[in-house]
Amino acid sequence: MSEEIEWWDYEDAEEMADAVAGDIQFILDSAIDARGAAVIALSGGKTPIPIYERLTQARIDWKRVTIIPTDERVVPLGDPLSNITMIGKAFLPKGARVMPIVPQATADYKAAGRSADALMQDLHWPLDLCLLGVGADGHTASIFPGPDFDEAVSGPRERRALGVLPEPLPKEAPVPRVTLSRAAIVSARALMLAVTGDAKKQVIEQAIKQGPSSPHPIGRVLADAELPVDIHWAP
Numbered sequence: 001m002s003e004e005i006e007w008w009d010y011e012d013a014e015e016m017a018d019a020v021a022g023d024i025q026f027i028l029d030s031a032i033d034a035r036g037a038a039v040i041a042l043s044g045g046k047t048p049i050p051i052y053e054r055l056t057q058a059r060i061d062w063k064r065v066t067i068i069p070t071d072e073r074v075v076p077l078g079d080p081l082s083n084i085t086m087i088g089k090a091f092l093p094k095g096a097r098v099m100p101i102v103p104q105a106t107a108d109y110k111a112a113g114r115s116a117d118a119l120m121q122d123l124h125w126p127l128d129l130c131l132l133g134v135g136a137d138g139h140t141a142s143i144f145p146g147p148d149f150d151e152a153v154s155g156p157r158e159r160r161a162l163g164v165l166p167e168p169l170p171k172e173a174p175v176p177r178v179t180l181s182r183a184a185i186v187s188a189r190a191l192m193l194a195v196t197g198d199a200k201k202q203v204i205e206q207a208i209k210q211g212p213s214s215p216h217p218i219g220r221v222l223a224d225a226e227l228p229v230d231i232h233w234a235p
């Protein structure tokens with residue numbers, strides 16, 4: 001378990017977006033100063049959209065920034081469910097290198113996962129930042145209960161991504177996924193969660209109490225985190 005899990009509570013989602021965008025800017029600037037480049041993973045879903053809007057207004061040397069999604073739905077690029085399509089709309093116009101990890105939808109989600117892992121093996125690692133979202137059911141990235149859960153949380157440490165079939169399929173996006181592995185997530189130099197609403201707060205608090213035996217994917221991730229984790233929350 002991370003020695004430090006720090007909660008940051010805000011008045012509303014707008015205030016949270018300002019603060020999280022500021023933190024991400026700091027991380028990007030520091031990596032670019034130190035190494036000339038930054039590699040980050042950003043979550044999909046709806047919660048981070050205002051954060052991304054704020055970030056695009058910041059003065060950042062975007063050409064030096066590579067962005068991958070923390071997870072992807074196995075759907076064609078441009079599909080409304082495609083996380084990288086949403087992320088690309090924000091950051092491609094800024095000149096960032098936005099990398100689809102599922103460039104082609106395929107019926108074989110495990111093969112999609114292997115190909116995403118191969119793509120990620122070429123990236124500078126560990127990630128400078130992993131920004132996670134959490135579902136009210138306790139999933140994070142696309143680590144869900146289902147046949148691939150053990151592989152996602154306890155697979156080989158060098159595996160950065162894998163294909164997963166959530167069971168049951170989540171209503172908002174009922175498709176197979178590709179996700180960062182727990183090992184890839186917890187190795188990030190900075191790990192942050194951005195969540196809204198009481199239901200998510202409760203599930204995260206419960207998962208933290210349960211520790212390494214938590215049935216919630218977010219509990220398994222937090223239990224394995226070695227560095228301090230910031231949880232940003234707004235009602």
Ligand SMILES: O=C(O)[C@H](O)[C@@H](O)[C@H](O)[C@H](O)COP(=O)(O)O
Nearest residue numbers: 044045046047133134135140141
């Ligand atoms: O592709 C995805 O579904 C995500 O990356 C996922 O892990 C997301 O962060 C949570 O489901 C929260 O989603 P919302 O922000 O839309 O509630």
